[in-house]
Amino acid sequence: MSDLSMDQTARDVRRRNFEKTLFTLFIGAVLLGAMVVSWEWPVRASIIVLVLGSIGIALAAVQLISDLKSMAPGSARSEALSLEAPALESGNRWANVEIWSWIIGFLVLIQLMGFLYAIPLFVFLYVKVYGGGWLLSVVLAVCAGGFVYVIFDMVLHVPWPNPLIPLFKMT
Amino acid sequence: MLQAALDGLLGVLALHSLGLMCVGVLIGSMVGFLPGIGGPTTLAIMLPFVMTMNDPMAVIALLVGIDAVGNTASAFPSILISVPGSSGSQATIIDGFAMAKRGEAARALSASFTASLIGGLIGPIILLASLPFLRPLVLAFGSPEFFVLTIWGLAMVGVLSGNAPVKGLLAGIIGVLIATVGLDVKSGIERFAFGEPYLWEGISLILVALGLFGVPECIDLARRKSSIAERQELGSGFTQGIKDVFLHWWLTVRSSAVGAWVGFLPGLGSSVADWFAYAQAIQTEKNAHLFGKGDVRGVIAPEAANNSKEAGSYIPTLAFGIPGGTSTALILTAFVAVGINPGPEMLTTGLSFTFAVIWTLVLANIVAVFICMAFAKPIAKACFVPFYTIVPLILVFVVVGGFSAHFSNTDLLVLVAFSALGFMMRRHGWPRAPLLLGVVLGAKMELYLWLSYTRFGFEWLSRPGVIILFLLVLVSVLYPLRRQKRAGAAA
């Protein structure tokens, strides 16, 4: 590994450790917040939160110390030497954004069009965009939509919510 | 007794009962395959139809057939896409999905079904053997004993967490706190609901499971832009999986026994039997460090237990008419409607019905396993298809399954929140299984602690059952830690 790529990887490791520490802080904050909110409750409702919250905060402190140690200046470079870390490549961040966009987009489609229209459209678009042929895209879209319609609509009578676009409303 | 056993068998083997049992098995298998639709939902749908039937044997065949096999088919989504098909297949995800990523999905599936078959046979045998002392068995476990059992479950969190026990315990604690969300049953206090009616019911376990496991693995698949199997070869296959179960026959039998014994604990057993079996496997098997990385034993143990527990959950039902869980509560309602009176009569004048239940558990398991085995190989090939065919289907599965929690748009928001949490936990090396177990056990833990204290004061700590169980907890936590230390020192 060249010095340049080792430095890049060490930077990635430091960034990753920073994110890790933030996440631990987040967990600690959740526990602290839970204890604060539950303070006003009667004992029989709050005891489990207070007891476990206290233990949790102590453990979170232990974990935080461990995370901070791994953020110390020398450690990232030495970690970079020993770690195989393809997930640390910055290219992967965009991959995360890409898939999350599809997930959120799917949920937005559901709100706009309703489940029974959004499902085949989403399946069709995803398969087509990432390299599936026309036939495969249409077949999978029909299968997914048909399966959900038959099982969840006809058999289980799931009460679908009304979509925001009235055109797609099921009467 | 022999006459009752024969009457029960003949009742179940009658043509229409057998037919209904097969229908029940098909329905139960399909339900197990689909996350979000659980056994209780299906039984609730069948109930109106069943309550009009006149033949008690036919009712037993259909309902017990549905109930007995849901956990068999639920291995499909657990192993292939890391989405628990039912609460009984949560522990299977840990090693099952890891095996699928190695191209060993067929092996994992066949091992799971074979273990399910054996578990499904051993469970009824244990039920049968317990018939003479069913009642003292059920009466032995009061609120204090149940509380210690929940502690045992959470203490195993440290064991399951491998080399990140602090993170594992923290995840478990967060899970228990998530379980407190909603209106507290004993005080009516709104906890962490912030005035939102949706949260009064608490957070659905389905949403937690789908969000923590299903979506992050799907994201990983989409990021890698490859198939589920990271290696493009079939690897060890179908036959190997079957052989594995017999090679590890003692683990299989042990796990089945654990499942049956844990399954009988009313209200608690059916949701944790697979975890207990998984944990006892880690604690007792050699090379425990291989668990969690795609060890077939990590599939055999929970799958054997989650079938044998079904028989166990009938113990309190048959002994006292006290259902072991929601599914058996619904089955009980149907039984009463057709003239079967669960309770003491089931061991005397109604013994033939008891045997009909036992025979149905056995036969339904055999039929279900054969059906699942037939589909295992073709479905396992899904692990090699390009990601763009599988990712959208998984997301559809997960989103529709999540929506089925409360049929509310808010379910989707909660699903996204837990997906984000699962994604971050995975990214930063936090074990997710303990959080899920914490959610499963949290409400019961709090309830039994409250009942123990309010009923007995601090005296509950001196009950013999409690002391014995606490000692077992200590042994089961300290022993593997000591083994780990020794293994580390030897290395």
Added chain:
Amino acid sequence: MRSKCNLWLAAILFVAGFAWVIHGTDAAAQSGKPYYEGKTLRILVSSSPGGGTDTTARLVSQFLPKYLPGNPQTAVQNMPGGGGTIANNYFTANAKNDGLMLFQDSSSGLGNFTRGGKRIKYDPRKYKAIGSVTRGGSLLMIRKDAKSRLSDPKAKKVVVGDTDGIRTWLAMGVYGAEFLGWNLRFVYGYPGTRELALALRQGEVDVWGTQSAKIINEFLQDGGFDVLCQQEDERRPGFSNVPTFEEVLGDKKPKGVAWEAYNAWTGPNDIDKFLVAPESTPDHLVTMLREAFFKMSSDEDFKKQATQFFGDAWRIRRGDRTQAMIRDATTVSGKATEYLTTLRKKYNLPTGEQKQ
């Protein structure tokens, strides 16, 4: 290029066709048909599966559709907790006026409302009652091995177990302790009927009350249990040898506000399990539902199953009568409410203000 255009056109036509099939099928199906046809009637239940309220809901869900125009599908949804508070609050906040969601509650929900408190975000007087099923008055069971301690103040206290500390039968225990000197302690928090039944068998609790004749007879058959008294004004058929609580009280029966408070606590018991629609449900739907409920009660299969579940003493009340009884049961004077609050605090039972 041309073939690509054709393929795009084919895809658009396909999606449009799919949409038209679903949309068109539904539209055609909707015209001129009975109201409930193709619809699902949800019944929300304020208890966990397996108890009396749940069983009633499932019976109703099985037979009510037979008598509703269009014969809808039914789905039962359990929402236990808080003695019915959770389900009541949820129903009030979420149920629509389309007649597609009904609520099966029990007397506890009324008791909670009467007790009051900031957790109560519903008003049962505003519901549109469809009908009720009553199983006869509650009976108080006791373990035989605890009976000798009941009147001995020096002995270990006899433990009474309950779900939420609100149940109407609990009034017998509290008034027994207050006016008859019963040596009792009250423990609550058990999730439901089945857990309490197990706890009674185990000896974790010594006393428990229920209206279910089936459960009581099972316990009596087992041996080891007795029935202390019953809540009805008259002795129930099948339990004619069990004194009523008023008979047990004898000349120690309290008067004035104390007895008014007792009636306020136990009044809902007469209503037992009732089915309601939300306040804003149109009158024509309420009438349809009430008629169907009443016809259902004459169904032979319904009667057979109800007897199997509840014993012989069950009976149906019509919607309008149920509505009036709900109003009466929840109309309590301030003095009686205050008396109950003081009494409940004395025995460590939850009151409206959850500060204990």
